[in-house]
Amino acid sequence: MTPPPTGRGRVLHVNATATGGGVAELLHGLVPAQTTAGTPTGWAVIAGDHDFFRTTKNLHHLLHGTGDAGGLDARAVAHYRAVLAPQARWLAGQVAPGDLLVLHDPQTLGLAPALAAAGARVIWHCHIGTIRPGADGPALVWDTFATDLAAVEGVVTTLPEFAPPSVAAHRRHVVPPAVDPDGPKNRPLSPDIVAATLAATGLVGGRPAADAVATVEQDRPLPPGVRVVAQVARWDPLKDMTGVVRLVPDLPDDVHLVLAGVDPTEIPDDPEGRRVLDEVRAARDAMAGPDRARVHLLLTSLRDETRAALLINAVQRRADVVVHKSLEEGFGLAVTEAMVKRRAVVAADVGGIRRQIEHDRTGLLVDPTNRAAVLAALRRLLAEPSLRHRLGAAAADVVAERFTMARLVRDYRTIVDRRAPRPAVAGPIVEEAR
Structure with missing residues (x-):
């Protein structure tokens, strides 16, 4: 893990892998773009074992309206928290009051209470969800992680329907991801x-x-x-x-x-x-x-x-x-x-x-x-x-x-600049994606 450079208004993104998958790909473009735009930004990657990632993949499916409810039992949750606990302590020692930590997807949500207690501002960016009526999986996840959700200042989702109902509307941001048209995956090729x-x-x-x-x-x-x-x-x-x-x-x-x-x-x-x-x-x-x-x-x-x-x-x-x-x-x-x-x-x-x-x-x-x-x-x-x-x-x-990276950088700047009270009192205003 590498903290961002010191300075006012620092941002640290935290996710589960540095390579492979949409979030890692997004951060490879977003982190340097935010830094270039004047926001000191870093990126930390958590570690986990097979059982940890088996649980987080089940969380991924549950939030999509599928998954195994029985797999999210007390033992699985306890192991999830045990894996994250030392990493939360390390991260808490790297941040200063007022720093903004953006936790991406279910793998990192369990870090929120310790980081908020250390004085950091914590945002959870959930890139997944379902709009299918009657899906029970999301409700189970929200219930299991109620304490963690209470610790975050705000939640970022792609669609309003993806947000946890327990998070008040004024603590939600609606921000779709983006691509870099000039990056190697998208730039023009003859x-x-x-x-x-x-x-x-x-x-x-x-x-x-x-x-x-x-x-x-x-x-x-x-x-x-x-x-x-x-x-x-x-x-x-x-x-x-x-x-x-x-x-x-x-x-x-x-x-x-x-x-x-x-x-x-x-x-x-x-x-x-x-x-x-x-x-x-x-x-x-x-x-x-x-x-x-x-x-x-x-x-x-x-x-x-x-x-x-x-x-x-x-x-x-x-x-x-x-x-x-x-x-x-x-x-x-x-x-x-x-x-x-x-x-x-x-x-x-x-x-x-x-x-x-x-x-x-x-x-x-x-x-x-x-x-x-x-x-x-x-x-x-x-x-x-x-x-x-x-x-x-x-x-x-x-x-x-x-859907360009420039627009995503602007959306994150809005989140960074909005100094919100603690979650128990109030939080950021909804930012509707343009």
Whole structure:
């Protein structure tokens, strides 16, 4: 852990991993951007063992309206707190009264009481949630962490519905994430660079480079001129990568699917990744030969994050259509990344994605559980280049207006500058996202 530089108005972001996952990716851009904008900012990463991360992944699912309520028992919660206790003491010794600590997602929420007691201002930024009626998981989490939520000055969520009801409305901020259009994952790439980047992995013709930043699992490389559908996501059950693979037999014969995600063996805080990847492999292996040959799995490595980001950039630019078939989604960064590249997106009509895409104007929204609807949307975009162009152009305009890192820095500046009374008395005013 590294504290931010000393000075008035310091900010320290705290999350569970320095690489892999949307929060880490967001912080890689946000921390330097805040510092450049004049806010002294640092970033600390907590540690945890297998049982800790198994519990926090269950919290992740519970907040999405799924998960195992029985898995959040007294023993699991006690272990969660025991893992965080020494780290909370260390962090408390690094902060000064008035510093703002931003705790990201359920992995870090248990740090709040000790840090608030040390005099720090504490904000909890929850990037996940569900808007599905009748979901019991969030209520269980709010009840289990009632003491921790009482210790925070405010809560940041992507949608108002994601916020804990126990946190008064005047202590909530509504702030969607953002992307850096100039970062390696999003910056413009020429067609030649796209082709060369993909060739270096073996995804297209040629042998992979000795230092390739990804492993490709495929029967043969992408043939020249074929149409490509791509999904970029973690190997997580809520991303429904297996469901995407099973669409392939009903897509036109010249359409290939590329599924891309970080090698799950390199992500310590996500114990489900290997199992999901194995399920995807099994679904692919069960296909008839011609269909199996149209499925390409791309496992990127975190050994060189810049090159891996450029590879994902190239994959999305090679795609004719980007799909994001999440069953639940707090906010789809991969959706915004495709939008900034002017790609037409078929995305699940769930959670924060509804804030990103306006149906039939900046993309197509579908019920992710309705296979026929997903297929119809994909076929429509594949068959209509002019529609893809129209949706992609409008999508890029929306990202430039609403989902850039500059806007996120401004939103955080509002939070930093708002000096609120202690949580028991009052807190920050709601900041509606622009």
